[in-house]
Amino acid sequence: MSDSIEIKGIRDGLLATLPPDLSWADVLNLLRRRLDEQPQFFKGARLSLELGARTLRVNDLIALRDELSERGIALWAILSESPTTIKNAQLLGLATRLGKPRPEPPPSLAEKGEGALWIERTLRSGIKIEHSGPVVIVGDVNPGAEIVTSSSLIVWGRLRGRIFAGQSKNTEAFICALRFQTTQATLAGFPLPAPPTTERPLKVFLENGLPRWETWE
Amino acid sequence: MSAQVVTVTSGKGGVGKTTAVANIATALAAAGQKVVCIDADIGLRNLDVVMGLENRIVYDLVDVIEGRCRLRQAMIRDRHFQELYLIPAAQTRDKSAISPSDMVDLCNELRPDFDWILVDSPAGIERGFRNAIAPADRILLITNAEVSAVRDADRVIGILEAEEKGSPSLIINRLKPDLVRQHEMLSPEDVLDLLAVPLLGIVPEDEMVIVATNRGAPVVLDEKSRAGKAFRNIALRLMGKEAPNDDWNASDTFWARFWPLKGRK
Numbered sequence: 001m002s003d004s005i006e007i008k009g010i011r012d013g014l015l016a017t018l019p020p021d022l023s024w025a026d027v028l029n030l031l032r033r034r035l036d037e038q039p040q041f042f043k044g045a046r047l048s049l050e051l052g053a054r055t056l057r058v059n060d061l062i063a064l065r066d067e068l069s070e071r072g073i074a075l076w077a078i079l080s081e082s083p084t085t086i087k088n089a090q091l092l093g094l095a096t097r098l099g100k101p102r103p104e105p106p107p108s109l110a111e112k113g114e115g116a117l118w119i120e121r122t123l124r125s126g127i128k129i130e131h132s133g134p135v136v137i138v139g140d141v142n143p144g145a146e147i148v149t150s151s152s153l154i155v156w157g158r159l160r161g162r163i164f165a166g167q168s169k170n171t172e173a174f175i176c177a178l179r180f181q182t183t184q185a186t187l188a189g190f191p192l193p194a195p196p197t198t199e200r201p202l203k204v205f206l207e208n209g210l211p212r213w214e215t216w217e
Numbered sequence: 218m219s220a221q222v223v224t225v226t227s228g229k230g231g232v233g234k235t236t237a238v239a240n241i242a243t244a245l246a247a248a249g250q251k252v253v254c255i256d257a258d259i260g261l262r263n264l265d266v267v268m269g270l271e272n273r274i275v276y277d278l279v280d281v282i283e284g285r286c287r288l289r290q291a292m293i294r295d296r297h298f299q300e301l302y303l304i305p306a307a308q309t310r311d312k313s314a315i316s317p318s319d320m321v322d323l324c325n326e327l328r329p330d331f332d333w334i335l336v337d338s339p340a341g342i343e344r345g346f347r348n349a350i351a352p353a354d355r356i357l358l359i360t361n362a363e364v365s366a367v368r369d370a371d372r373v374i375g376i377l378e379a380e381e382k383g384s385p386s387l388i389i390n391r392l393k394p395d396l397v398r399q400h401e402m403l404s405p406e407d408v409l410d411l412l413a414v415p416l417l418g419i420v421p422e423d424e425m426v427i428v429a430t431n432r433g434a435p436v437v438l439d440e441k442s443r444a445g446k447a448f449r450n451i452a453l454r455l456m457g458k459e460a461p462n463d464d465w466n467a468s469d470t471f472w473a474r475f476w477p478l479k480g481r482k
Contacts, residue, residue, distance in 0.1 A: 029316075029318055032316070124375030143411075144371060
């Protein structure tokens with residue numbers, strides 16, 4: 001009983017309850033098999049997943065979302081008892097409760113000056129981070145990675161990815177990096193020109209509506 | 218005996234996965250190891266051609282998995298080495314013909330009889346790639362020193378990390394030393410700086426590879442080939458043995474041999 005996936009129709013589409021005791025890899029295999037049995041039935045569906053207490057990382061969720069979308073299935077909501085999983089699902093703009101419009105409004109983290117997202121790893125090509133509060137990366141941001149935030153971004157490493165900081169016209173936002181090497185950054189909606197060539201850490205912010213570069217010390 | 222499953226993958230197509238599998242497998246077999254290669258690129262079968270075994274195919278990987286033949290019947294013995302085998306891909310099917318768990322089961326069946334199982338992954342990060350990495354104990358990531366290939370390799374590393382497969386070992390293939398010296402090609406340092414994974418070897422560009430591929434005799438069999446030497450070193454390192462450093466920086470033009478300052482900055 002606990003080793004099978006239950007799928008039922010709900011108002012928001014389909015709800016799949018995943019077995020809590022198996023390893024995540026086994027659950028994925030089960031889910032793939034189930035979806036591949038009736039590909040036509042699932043195609044175009046909106047799928048919500050009940051995960052129980054399982055803790056999933058952002059990358060797990062990204063891989064799951066991408067794999068489902070390859071099968072034409074939209075991952076709609078993640079229901080979980082694990083606060084970490086819920087937080088990670090919200091980062092990806094997934095609903096975490098049923099019957100709520102998507103995306104769930106982020107609890108205005110930016111205004112309260114809390115809720116910084118701390119990531120201690122290199123963001124590789126294909127990873128997209130969306131967050132309403134400040135984002136701190138300890139590691140590199142490689143070309144092909146993307147960060148969207150309505151607040152500031154601090155990169156303790158090389159910044160070579162695509163950046164949208166200070167979204168929704170947050171002119172107070174800034175971007176800092178040990179090596180500022182991206183040519184694809186916007187700050188509060190302004191596309192930034194190429195950063196000055198330097199080996200030193202740089203900070204960019206808006207002054208009178210224009211970007212200004214400073215060494216970051 | 219329990220074989221190590223080594224999957225060779227790249228993200229981008231055309232960087233030399235199949236050539237690398239054929240050469241590393243041949244080099245391992247030449248060093249006395251028992252090796253089986255699995256071509257997981259179903260629908261775009263290539264490894265048999267590079268190994269010169271095309272005409273001997275009767276059964277393929279999908280036949281084994283769908284139970285039309287026994288595993289041993291699909292294993293083709295190499296022309297040069299007694300202990301080197303190939304399980305070819307099916308040409309008339311596609312990647313959905315097998316699943317990741319099929320690959321795991323197949324490799325588990327092969328493990329007791331071999332030292333190495335080399336899996337040739339298809340390009341891309343879709344179903345075929347996932348089939349190929351499912352059974353892997355170790356992953357070799359091939360890239361060229363080109364921005365596009367490196368970008369795809371970076372994506373693959375991200376996926377492998379997310380799947381908790383650990384960091385792959387990197388092989389930089391088809392490096393052109395002259396272009397690197399003229400700053401027209403990424404250097405191995407540039408590539409490693411971005412990808413930040415351990416380096417297993419650097420294979421210089423070598424026309425002999427094309428000649429060898431067309432003959433169906435991997436270039437490691439050619440003692441004089443520079444690429445062959447690099448692949449032999451990679452095989453040694455895989456076995457945990459000492460290998461000399463790859464001298465990719467050796468001059469490769471006639472004049473450069475006599476005029477060592479030419480082209481250097």
